[in-house]
Amino acid sequence: MKATAIANANIALIKYWGKRNKDLILPYNSSISMTCDGLWTKTTVEFGDYLEDTIVINDEELKKDEKDVQGHIERIRRMAGITKKAKVISESNFPVASGLASSASGLAALTLATTTAAEMNLDKKQLSILARHGSGSASRSIEGGFVEWLKGEKEDGSDSYARQITPKEHWPDFRMIACIVSEAKKTTSSRAGMAQTVATSPYYEGWLKSIDQDLLHMRDGIMKKDFTIVGSTAEHNALKMHATMTTTKPAIIYWQPATVEIMHAVMHWREQGLESYFTMDAGPQVKILCLEKDEKKILKNLSELDGLKKTIICRPGDAAQLTDKHLF
Numbered sequence: 001m002k003a004t005a006i007a008n009a010n011i012a013l014i015k016y017w018g019k020r021n022k023d024l025i026l027p028y029n030s031s032i033s034m035t036c037d038g039l040w041t042k043t044t045v046e047f048g049d050y051l052e053d054t055i056v057i058n059d060e061e062l063k064k065d066e067k068d069v070q071g072h073i074e075r076i077r078r079m080a081g082i083t084k085k086a087k088v089i090s091e092s093n094f095p096v097a098s099g100l101a102s103s104a105s106g107l108a109a110l111t112l113a114t115t116t117a118a119e120m121n122l123d124k125k126q127l128s129i130l131a132r133h134g135s136g137s138a139s140r141s142i143e144g145g146f147v148e149w150l151k152g153e154k155e156d157g158s159d160s161y162a163r164q165i166t167p168k169e170h171w172p173d174f175r176m177i178a179c180i181v182s183e184a185k186k187t188t189s190s191r192a193g194m195a196q197t198v199a200t201s202p203y204y205e206g207w208l209k210s211i212d213q214d215l216l217h218m219r220d221g222i223m224k225k226d227f228t229i230v231g232s233t234a235e236h237n238a239l240k241m242h243a244t245m246t247t248t249k250p251a252i253i254y255w256q257p258a259t260v261e262i263m264h265a266v267m268h269w270r271e272q273g274l275e276s277y278f279t280m281d282a283g284p285q286v287k288i289l290c291l292e293k294d295e296k297k298i299l300k301n302l303s304e305l306d307g308l309k310k311t312i313i314c315r316p317g318d319a320a321q322l323t324d325k326h327l328f
């Protein structure tokens, strides 16, 4: 009763920001992401004769957390009808809780490893629904390539899951350069932040009204491999989401000076013919979208900026998968 899974993080091109049902984690809108091969979490789970569950994430024992990792394990244990306690060890290769989708890769890897260790045999749709209960964006990390999380219509959430739009092989020269400007833990979590936005931002309604058009453009752009459509739609969508965040009471401003410096740089390069776009999530990091042919030039330009600490280059990545290389 032991299994290890690796899941990649995903970065949304059309964002999820707001729940219509907080208990089942059902979103107000569908979202589209790229599963990123450079940002992963590896998790080993074993059910055994332990006295209690122990969870160690990046060498630190987890006691209580907002995503309720413990509750997620309990949920799976109930479904599987087992009573044994679990030992969980998890590692990520990037800073957690700083706006780099660590809960997406974390909860996706945990869901696959735990259900496998519990000897359940779930298909991808079932895994995605279950991962969604842990963290909304984790539903998308079950699949690889370009992925859409369908918001669904049903009250029980049985049609709210992520499915692949195209596999990673469809667009191998698409790049996302994650620009790390701060490794500090964010001050407002996504979970609290999105609830606050839904409750108080006067622009949330406008955000929702414009989503279907963005989804349509994004699906079309991905299918046609039209980088201009994908990049410009993603950038505009991210700015709209941040407009709802900043107009929340109290305001949520995830950007740091270096965030804005990179955004201006990207717009400047674009004016000069170097085509790239930016997107940001619930944190100060900027993710630059570009094509492989421009990657070197963009990295060189980035190296001249002050506030940038580190870059991680991501290509479209694989779905969550099992490995026999256990962490213990």
Ligand code: 2P0
Pocket (backbone or CB within 6 Å): 011, 012, 014, 015, 016, 017, 025, 031, 067, 103, 104, 134, 135, 136, 137, 138, 190, 191, 280, 281, 282
């Ligand atoms: C996204 N984010 O679509 C958006 C954009 C952050 C900004 O999904 O409460 O950690 O666990 O469902 O999945 C982050 O939200 O929130 C997120 P919960 P989650 O990637």
